[in-house]
Amino acid sequence: MTDPTAFGARLRAFRERAGKTRPVLGGLVGRSAEWVKALENGRLLPPRLPMLLRLAEVLDISDLADLTGDQSLPVASVTRAGHPGIESVASAMQRAAVSPGEPKQADVLRGLVDQAWALWHRSTVERSAVAVVLPGLLADAQRSARRLEGRERRQSLIELARVYHLAQLYLAHQPYPELVWLAADRAMRAAQDADDPTAIAVAAWYYAHVYRGSNQAEAAEHLLADAAALLTPAKGGEQLARWGQAQLGIALGHSKAGRAGRAWRAWDAAAQAASRLGSTYAHPWLMFGPAACEAYAVTIETDLCRPGEAVRRADSANYSALPSHTRRAAALIDAARAHLLDRGEVAAIHLLGRALRESVDTVRHNPYARSATLELSNRPGTVGEDARELALAIGIQG
Incomplete structure (x- = not known):
């Protein structure tokens, strides 16, 4: 002992x-x-x-x-389950040389990247869906960014950054943490080489996730603040959406560090930006909008260890307004986290079950969902029974 x-x-x-x-x-x-x-x-x-x-x-x-x-x-x-397709994606990420073949023009590449992001958001097994296309898409984007010139090259670099963002999401919570850092770093480099403020802002959003996951909240905040300063939110549209998302990232960093006032000031700025974009707005692949802000408010209250407020927000959130299976599942996991913080074990296991119905892959690869399910499987009665069923569904044993 x-x-x-x-x-x-x-x-x-x-x-x-x-x-x-x-x-x-x-x-x-x-x-x-x-x-x-x-x-x-x-x-x-x-x-x-x-x-x-x-x-x-x-x-x-x-x-x-x-x-x-x-x-x-x-x-x-x-806590981390390796996806069956991880080796092929890891191999594509680790490849140093650009594969032979003709580059794709930027508009063609953009269409392919849009399709891959649609797979990620619309599938209930999003990792399985994108694992099929990611290796080839990485090769296409790298080849185009290397071999095209002028405006076509800059546009291809923006698409390359988007592919790396998708690769980062795929690789997250799997046994290749170094590749998550690599994806974030390469995406930022591609966005900077493209000299595009909106691409840099999104790269900062994804890089900040890696920093926060390594308990480097200050580095995440500085990165996001610098990126937001490159944007002009008064222009609306993409500039406003990506500025708002940067504020949301800043809020998440402050909440993780326990700074409630600064977290909510940044969240207010993000929510105001989202409301200016429209009550039903959701960015087509970033998913920023009013519903996303509402969901992240639950995350913030939970990270600040305020269970009453976290549960209140979780119970009033409109999860169906998030047009993405993986985002809905992630939001429901955070709602379960809020209820478990408030000792609401029945509600927590119910919400984890709802999350599983939205996206098997999101729950299966989420460290909190896995550890919470393992813990709840030791409970007596219905909670323990439901948790053990959930554990079987996501491939863990109590």
């Missing part, structure tokens, strides 16, 4: 390294600040595996042995 005092010292060290207070860490795993304090002081025995995994995910610990001092158990082996 792991020594409680040694475990508590390690937990405290990782918590302080991540810059999280006891109330924030407790809230993120559905427990109180006093519970965290008791663990750190050795007054409680280390928790069971599902909770250890949730702590490790929140604190960005890759091997559970670093926290427990026990035998090695890579956190990703439980």
